[in-house]
Amino acid sequence: MVNEIDGFRRSLGAPSQGSVVTAHCAGTGNRLLAALPPADLGLLTPYFQKVSFEPDAVLVRSGDELDPVYFPHSGAIAFMLDMPDGQTVATTLMGREGALASFSVLGPSLSSVTAVARVAGTASLISAARFRAAFAQSAAIRNIVQVHARAVLLQLQHVAACNALHRVDGRMARWLLQLHDRVPDGRLPVTHDALAQLLGVRRTTVTLTMSKLREAGAVPSDRRGFVEIDRTRLEKAACHCYALMQRTIDRMYCQELAAPAPAHGEQNIPALRRTADVACPR
Numbered sequence: 001m002v003n004e005i006d007g008f009r010r011s012l013g014a015p016s017q018g019s020v021v022t023a024h025c026a027g028t029g030n031r032l033l034a035a036l037p038p039a040d041l042g043l044l045t046p047y048f049q050k051v052s053f054e055p056d057a058v059l060v061r062s063g064d065e066l067d068p069v070y071f072p073h074s075g076a077i078a079f080m081l082d083m084p085d086g087q088t089v090a091t092t093l094m095g096r097e098g099a100l101a102s103f104s105v106l107g108p109s110l111s112s113v114t115a116v117a118r119v120a121g122t123a124s125l126i127s128a129a130r131f132r133a134a135f136a137q138s139a140a141i142r143n144i145v146q147v148h149a150r151a152v153l154l155q156l157q158h159v160a161a162c163n164a165l166h167r168v169d170g171r172m173a174r175w176l177l178q179l180h181d182r183v184p185d186g187r188l189p190v191t192h193d194a195l196a197q198l199l200g201v202r203r204t205t206v207t208l209t210m211s212k213l214r215e216a217g218a219v220p221s222d223r224r225g226f227v228e229i230d231r232t233r234l235e236k237a238a239c240h241c242y243a244l245m246q247r248t249i250d251r252m253y254c255q256e257l258a259a260p261a262p263a264h265g266e267q268n269i270p271a272l273r274r275t276a277d278v279a280c281p282r
């Protein structure tokens with residue numbers, strides 16, 4: 001089977017990742033791309049390559065150059081910090097609201113984390129050089145990169161606070177809710193090993209914590225690599241970081257992913273408009 005991401009990376013002179021990738025057939029679902037006016041989106045689309053990624057596919061390794069840039073349309077990608085002793089812990093989770101390696105607009109740079117697919121999905125890829133060129137031409141593209149960068153920073157700050165202050169059951173509930181936001185139903189395709197890596201804990205800790213969540217009715221079943229959740233009860237089990245973080249990020253997307261899109265060179269800021277699928281928190 002042809003590995004499309006590896007093929008694309010090789011065409012860029014990047015090392016092979018060993019990712020598991022299959023043919024892509026999904027439409028455009030990326031929230032950042034959806035916020036671009038047609039003319040600005042048109043600076044990118046001729047150069048997009050569409051791919052699918054499967055769970056555990058490594059999209060970028062720590063130390064790799066941030067190239068290409070991925071715009072996920074579905075799925076969930078975890079950013080993992082690899083420690084010298086072999087342990088890993090997740091720093092952020094990204095789905096179709098984000099753009100992996102978009103910070104390459106700052107110039108060629110190396111990734112400080114490993115990006116691993118936790119839930120299968122699809123994405124559009126573009127070389128970092130092409131993306132930088134479009135970024136230089138388009139105020140709207142600069143806007144989506146800035147909004148996304150602030151959302152990632154906000155998530156990093158919340159996760160850092162959560163890891164320091166909150167218990168593992170609340171933290172696991174938060175990760176499960178974040179995953180649920182990126183899958184179509186209440187069955188999350190996630191294993192105990194994957195949860196252990198997200199949380200930076202032993203697998204036995206995941207098993208014990210999962211039984212607590214099951215007793216609380218937040219996880220009705222957990223078998224064969226699928227975790228079924230009761231969203232309402234899981235929200236009660238989660239620490240307050242999830243609600244606070246998501247409300248702030250949703251508000252930011254709602255208010256700032258407006259169609260900026262002044263024609264090139266214009267300085268006026270048009271009235272804000274909601275993107276198609278951004279719910280404004282009250």
Ligand SMILES: [Zn+2]
Pocket residue numbers: 161162163166170171174239240241242
């Ligand atoms: Zn927390």
